Amino acid sequence: MTSIEQHKGQETAFGVNAKGYYGKFGGAYIPEMLYPNVEELQQNYLQIISQPDFQEEFQDLLKNYVGRPTPLYFANRLSEKYKTNIYLKREDLCHTGAHKVNNTIGQILLAKRLGKHKIVAETGAGQHGVATATVCALMGLECIVYMGEIDIQRQAPNVARMKMLGAEVRPASSGSKTLKDATNEALRHWINNPVDTHYIIGSVVGPHPYPDMVARFQSVISEEIRSQLFEKTGKENPDYVIACVGGGSNAAGAFYHFLDEPDVKLIAAEAGGHGIHSGMSAATTFLGKPGVLHGSKSILMQTEDGQVVEPHSISAGLDYPGIGPLHAHLWDSGRAKFYAITDDESIEAGFELTKLEGIIPAIESAHALSVLKYLNAGANETVVVNLSGRGDKDLATYMKYL
Structure with a gap:
């Protein structure tokens, strides 16, 4: 039994509940334009990732690719x-x-099953950006990664890797020009491209079901x-x-x-x-x-x-x-x-x-x-x-x- 299947549908003292909360924290506080995307994920992610064909492909890639x-x-x-x-x-x-690729493989397989053919992501250290660009290259999907201008400077090797993998790296120039601002820009991009784009969030943040989904992967x-x-x-x-x-x-x-x-x-x-x-x-x-x-x-x-x-x-x-x-x-x-x-x-x-x-x-x-x-x-x-x-x-x- 895989880790994903073990906890499917269970509510424990520290697991997420049906409304996407861990205790008093969590939920989905989203603009109306994102509601269809997030609801689509909420309604389908557990069913999709527990299907035998998903698990077979996911486990095979974890073993032979990762x-x-x-x-x-x-x-x-x-x-x-x-x-x-x-x-x-x-x-x-x-x-x-880094560990980031465990999640990007899971989410790219999910995105394909949802019929999405474009991917947007945010990155700070660049590891999630590289992992996202990697799986997009693997699956032949378009990839845009937002990254703070300061992080682009201090993580130059990862920026080069993303570009070599075929991703477009877009700088976030607002605020502190780091991870928070890259996340803001990626969310804006998703709001403006809701139909054909899946947002691969790299951490256990964002609206439900992302924290639970990333933790499972x-x-x-x-x-x-x-x-x-x-x-x-x-x-x-x-x-x-x-x-x-x-x-x-x-x-x-x-x-x-x-x-x-x-x-x-x-x-x-x-x-x-x-x-x-x-x-x-x-x-x-x-x-x-x-x-x-x-x-x-x-x-x-x-x-x-x-x-x-x-x-x-x-x-x-x-x-x-x-x-x-x-x-x-x-x-x-x-x-x-x-x-x-x-x-x-x-x-x-x-x-x-x-x-x-x-x-x-x-x-x-x-x-x-x-x-x-x-x-x-x-x-x-x-x-x-x-x-x-x-x-x-x-x-x-x-x-x-x-």
């Missing part, structure tokens, strides 16, 4: 340093270099963690699962099969930027309050009169003023613990992994690694860190710290 299952690697030298047992879920070894991560950990240790459940959270797709995937396992501590690393109270941060759960952004109710950083506060992070993929509604519920309920990791801490953790294990992580993933020094995990405990992406795209940033 390269799944990704390894669960015991980090020996890192474990020695922190005096616990640390495993790295190697999503950095996926085709395209990413849940292959935790599904594999359970079976691989059992194979290595004789038990399915780790003591800790750590993942970085911007919108939160890699964390949703890593947490998914442990949500209703209270003995598994879920740990989320947010981007603290220059410090929580520096005015240059993206630590949403520390600075935010309930509000609506990009089609769902969640926690977001905003002024007293409801204007979105511009976020800051050294990592383009975490440079977002909110979190997905699932993560807002995990935070609000106390099911997950959130840490704010500064830019400098993430860089330090990235260099540490590189020198101890010979693995260069994406700066986003380095935020999760940085939590290790705060855990004080026991010698007999097991810690899984989701290594969501590889660091090739961030080499220019890392080099500034040498």
